[in-house]
Amino acid sequence: MPGGLQLCLFLICFIKTETKKGPMTQAAAPPKKPRLAFFSFTCCEGCQLTVLNCEDEFPDIAELVNIVNFREAIDEKSDDYDIAFVEGSISKPEEIEKLKKIRTLAKVLVSYGACSTGGGINCLKNRFPIEEVKRMVYGKDAASHKFIDTIPVMPVDSVIKVDHYIYGCPILKKDFLHTLTSLLLGKNPETPNYPVCTDCKRAGNICVFERGMTCVGPVTRAGCEAICVTYGAICWGCRGLVDDPNVNAHAETLKRHGLSAEGVTRKFDLYALCEMKKLRGKE
Amino acid sequence: MHKDHNINIHEITRVEGHGNIVIDVKNGVIKELKLEIIESPRFFEAMLVGRRYDEAQHIMSRICGICAVSHTSASLKAVESAMGMTISAQSRWLRELAFAGETLQSHILHLYFLVLPDFLGQGSILPLIKSHPKAAKLGLNLKNLANEICRIVGGRHIHPISLWPGGVLHTPKKTELRQLKTRLVSSLAMLEETIEMFAGFKVREFKKDREYVSLKAKKGYALYDGIPYSSESGGIGADEYARAVKEFMVPHSAAKHARTKRGTYMVGALARLNNNFNRLSPRARAVAEKLGVTAQSNNPFLNNQAQLVECVHVTEDAAAIVEKLLATGLKEENPVKPKTCGRGVGIVEAPRGTLFHEYTINKSGLVEKANCIIPTAQNLRSMEDDLREFVPMILDKSKVEITAAIEALVRAYDPCISCSTHIMNVKFA
Numbered sequence: 105m106p107g108g109l110q111l112c113l114f115l116i117c118f119i120k121t122e123t124k125k126g127p128m129t130q131a132a133a134p135p136k137k138p139r140l141a142f143f144s145f146t147c148c149e150g151c152q153l154t155v156l157n158c159e160d161e162f163p164d165i166a167e168l169v170n171i172v173n174f175r176e177a178i179d180e181k182s183d184d185y186d187i188a189f190v191e192g193s194i195s196k197p198e199e200i201e202k203l204k205k206i207r208t209l210a211k212v213l214v215s216y217g218a219c220s221t222g223g224g225i226n227c228l229k230n231r232f233p234i235e236e237v238k239r240m241v242y243g244k245d246a247a248s249h250k251f252i253d254t255i256p257v258m259p260v261d262s263v264i265k266v267d268h269y270i271y272g273c274p275i276l277k278k279d280f281l282h283t284l285t286s287l288l289l290g291k292n293p294e295t296p297n298y299p300v301c302t303d304c305k306r307a308g309n310i311c312v313f314e315r316g317m318t319c320v321g322p323v324t325r326a327g328c329e330a331i332c333v334t335y336g337a338i339c340w341g342c343r344g345l346v347d348d349p350n351v352n353a354h355a356e357t358l359k360r361h362g363l364s365a366e367g368v369t370r371k372f373d374l375y376a377l378c379e380m381k382k383l384r385g386k387e
Numbered sequence: 388m389h390k391d392h393n394i395n396i397h398e399i400t401r402v403e404g405h406g407n408i409v410i411d412v413k414n415g416v417i418k419e420l421k422l423e424i425i426e427s428p429r430f431f432e433a434m435l436v437g438r439r440y441d442e443a444q445h446i447m448s449r450i451c452g453i454c455a456v457s458h459t460s461a462s463l464k465a466v467e468s469a470m471g472m473t474i475s476a477q478s479r480w481l482r483e484l485a486f487a488g489e490t491l492q493s494h495i496l497h498l499y500f501l502v503l504p505d506f507l508g509q510g511s512i513l514p515l516i517k518s519h520p521k522a523a524k525l526g527l528n529l530k531n532l533a534n535e536i537c538r539i540v541g542g543r544h545i546h547p548i549s550l551w552p553g554g555v556l557h558t559p560k561k562t563e564l565r566q567l568k569t570r571l572v573s574s575l576a577m578l579e580e581t582i583e584m585f586a587g588f589k590v591r592e593f594k595k596d597r598e599y600v601s602l603k604a605k606k607g608y609a610l611y612d613g614i615p616y617s618s619e620s621g622g623i624g625a626d627e628y629a630r631a632v633k634e635f636m637v638p639h640s641a642a643k644h645a646r647t648k649r650g651t652y653m654v655g656a657l658a659r660l661n662n663n664f665n666r667l668s669p670r671a672r673a674v675a676e677k678l679g680v681t682a683q684s685n686n687p688f689l690n691n692q693a694q695l696v697e698c699v700h701v702t703e704d705a706a707a708i709v710e711k712l713l714a715t716g717l718k719e720e721n722p723v724k725p726k727t728c729g730r731g732v733g734i735v736e737a738p739r740g741t742l743f744h745e746y747t748i749n750k751s752g753l754v755e756k757a758n759c760i761i762p763t764a765q766n767l768r769s770m771e772d773d774l775r776e777f778v779p780m781i782l783d784k785s786k787v788e789i790t791a792a793i794e795a796l797v798r799a800y801d802p803c804i805s806c807s808t809h810i811m812n813v814k815f816a
Contacts, residue, residue, distance in 0.1 A: 148449050150455065157534055159531045160531070178510055178513065192427075199427065232436075238430075241430045274543075331548065335541070335548040336551070336556025337556055340445060370439065
């Protein structure tokens, strides 16, 4: 969405010129660029890499904002920022404290990427008791190791209030640019709340079920243009459940297509394990 | 000279993942030196247990955003070896093409975003857009091309979609491949400019004999496939790798063990170049000569230059694969079905070095056990050993200079800390 960024550039330049002419300008310094900070918790850092993949938009972004925290890409580390982008899920006690501090410092907090918005595949760890998980991976000495202090995985909004969400594993560049542009223009970035099937039809794909495979597209939040199905695979559910999903009906559909009860649970649990737990709790 | 230094670099910047360097020097003697990995462990080996064989590549790709194609490939190869699946020539070429794309993308990201700011005295690539617009643009263009290679094959670079047990689910369009070939050929000129620029940078001096481990193939420069090979002891069977490396990893897990010469080894671009120098394309070999990388390079700082040499090699390689695909004519293929179950090993050269996945899959097609050996985990000890020798050589410098030098050394290894947080028993002296 370079168009959106250019619109921002235009508007901000326009506002600058306007204020220069106006009577209020004597005291006014040039408007301060919004300060952006990027943080990552338990994850693969693929979502911040998506941000770094905005090669064409970089010069415009650099014009519009100051990036003051982005450990993977820049040396600067500042506590003075306006918008915080938070990637990754929470899986260590220290992460809770660090996240709370970010919340107090940021005016706007965006949770981005499946690990952050819903816990992501990291939640698969929650299928086992913590001590067992540690032993499975790090052996019997795990208990005494100070750097593998781990707790059950949580999404970011289990700890703090989140203002905006960017879904997906990984996020799409267009969604990051849309959110950034909206925030710079003072608008609310909207997110789709309909299932992936809508995107999939629009993309002209043959239904996964017609191809003899199964997926969770009917209950998963769209916005991805059904990219996984377009490239021959299935919807894995990475954007999490759509609001008010008819999980029970879809479970029946999956069973009709040959999945066992465990198979159905496995399907839902890949990305929505944390969400499903909440849903089951409500019932 | 009696110098005291207390260097504590909290969360090293411009590396993948979270790590600290702690060095305490009293009277010119190192009292403490450690590379702390503070990244949250993610327990992938446990996450995979009980999951279906055709979910493994999807889950394991998420170990790392930068080397997602490598993890996907190693995972697929492990599943395919466990389940007796042999993929078609077309699928193999497509996977090799995506692999070349990832090698290029990872090296360019490292060289331009993480390393170049050091040479040009900046804190990141962002100020370079203004101060060195030509260099910044070159880096951004090359990275864009690398992403495009992966997009054409896999749908995207970060967590590729179409790579699937038994083959590749998406067949690229011929027009896309033709355009890609043109872009690949013309990108060699951009790489030449990059090489000119890097040839002008002074490489820090630090030589240390070391053991290099990488894959070696019967033919060609081993990346997607090959047999593990050590510069000291020769070939290691793929199946024995976990055992061989465990031996090498002894110093990691028990600090009391004396560090033998073989206790520490290095993986990555420099290791590959040392073990496979004569397999490089003539053009890449000429670049190596120009940048001062030989078949016996023992300066870890040269890993940056070795990556640049590989960029040239994989770009030519990618163009050749595209040529083969176009000449053979692409056709829609269904993935090969599993034949059996059991234990399987998948091993590839990820951008940062030898990557090993090993799974046991049961009759129901579910993973029972998983084990991964990650490049950065294998390099951690080597980084520490290097620092132990390197720091005393620069103690007469200021703290700022020392800090910059040790960060540059760690950065030259291009550590990927998200990936490395699976290692067993990481104990530091």
